[in-house]
Amino acid sequence: MMSTIDLRSDTVTKPTDEMRKAMAEAKVGDDVYGEDPTVIELEQLAAEITGHEAALFVCSGTMGNLVSLLTHCNRGEGVVLGFKSHIYNNEGGGLSALGGLVPLCVNDDQGIPDHNEILSYCRDENVHYTPAKLLCLENTHNACGGIAISPDRFSSVVDLARSKGLLVHLDGARIFNAAIAWGVEPKTYTEIVDSVQFCLSKGLGAPIGSLICGKRDYINRAKHWRKRVGGGLRQAGVIAAAGLIALNNYADLKYDHEKAKVLKDILKNGGVKVVDVFKPTNMVYFDLNDDVDVIQLANSCKRRGLLFNPTFPRVRLVTHRDVTFEDVEMAAKIILEELS
Ligand SMILES: Cc1ncc(COP(=O)(O)O)c(C=O)c1O
Structure with a gap:
């Protein structure tokens, strides 16, 4: 054949034999009660690798981004993001459909939002304007050739956003690819943002799942949004077990x-x-x-x-x-x- x-x-990518065995043997509990030991272990590992206080296991990258955005912003608030970003183009407009958030689009032809265009949305308060609350970055940037953004370019945009009072979310579906391409620790990118979402089910090879990482208080609030969008899972350790293997082998x-x-x-x-x-x-x-x-x-x-x-x-x-x-x-x- x-x-x-x-x-x-x-x-x-399909789960390996090692993943399937780990899934079959996983210790599990009800994760909505916070009792699944394998999910807890995966969340702790994710928090450690990304340099954050806490992490939350979610069903997909799309759910990870959605929950992250809804946790940061209230209805009517603006999210600055690239015209070519996955969140804007490929996630069903969830930020607006479910969160009432307003996309404030900027040029990201080079894989990262343009400084001046970000600044154009950082305006003095005025009843006519959508208040910009959050900047979203994507690394690697899928639609821009899978480019890995350098740590310097990445941190300069994060600094700019912070100087203007914006929060920063990283769609790091493939952040480990970026870190490997530049020969740096994933933390170089992830610990300087307010939240990061990364996927286990892409090159890492797990069948299902993503993690959101951030401050403990933020993750506690994100847990409410995960539940609201139907992402509270029960014996999720069955899939987290494969995720642990995936994450430990990101190199x-x-x-x-x-x-x-x-x-x-x-x-x-x-x-x-x-x-x-x-x-x-x-x-x-x-x-x-x-x-x-x-x-x-x-x-x-x-x-x-x-x-x-x-x-x-x-x-x-x-x-x-x-x-x-x-x-x-x-x-x-x-x-x-x-x-x-
Ligand atoms: C950059 C980026 N972000 C988010 C996602 C969404 O991930 P999922 O397919 O798990 O919802 C993808 C999926 O390809 C992606 O490429």
Whole structure:
């Protein structure tokens, strides 16, 4: 049988045998009562790694961001965030639909909000204006090529926001990829923000789950929002057990970056218009010529066992633990042949 090389996302990773065993054997309790020892252990580890007082296990990255924003802001308050951010584009508008929050969008073409545009929303109080309360950052930045933002650029935007009285939330779905790309501890990014959400179910390979980290009082308030949106889970230790293994092995993400580099180099040498990113991670984006039918291309690649999402004109390929170096070489070969 032909094996499949799935480069649609790092979310397609399946739990390992080690994770499945840990899940089967997990010590559990009712987490809404705060009695699940495995969830407690995972939350403590997350808080320690991110340099925060406390953490909260939630179902997904989307829930993590939503609960974080609703905990920071009240109805009618403004959230400064990038036009290309995942929170603005890919989370169903939850901040407005469920929280009555107002997105104040800024240019983030370089992967991080522009200083002057952030300042344009930091205005004196006036009944006509939406009061800006929170700045959201994303690192790595998915839609900007999976770029890892440098610690310096990141902290300069955080400092700017703080000097204007804004709180800062980090959508760190892939923050460990960013830390590895820059060779720094995750804390370098996470301990300087008011809250961070990171995902266990992307390159880290756990089946389900994200964590929100912040001050203890903040996490206690976030617990109410998690319950309100239906995220209070009972014997969640069954999934937290896989999360613990994922989190303890975050350093392995470096292999995903190496695979992406192999893929990128072969495509680029073959004449494909690969998007160059200053500090790439586990994503490779490339642009198609106007005359390419991306649906046809994706279908013919699929017949040969390669999966990617048929977006036009820019295609994204994501490397992860469930593809090998040989797989990415084969993927590049298939794409080059189908494009020729
Ligand atoms: C940057 C970013 N933030 C948040 C999310 C949301 O995570 P989830 O799919 O677990 O809701 C994603 C998902 O791909 C993402 O890429």
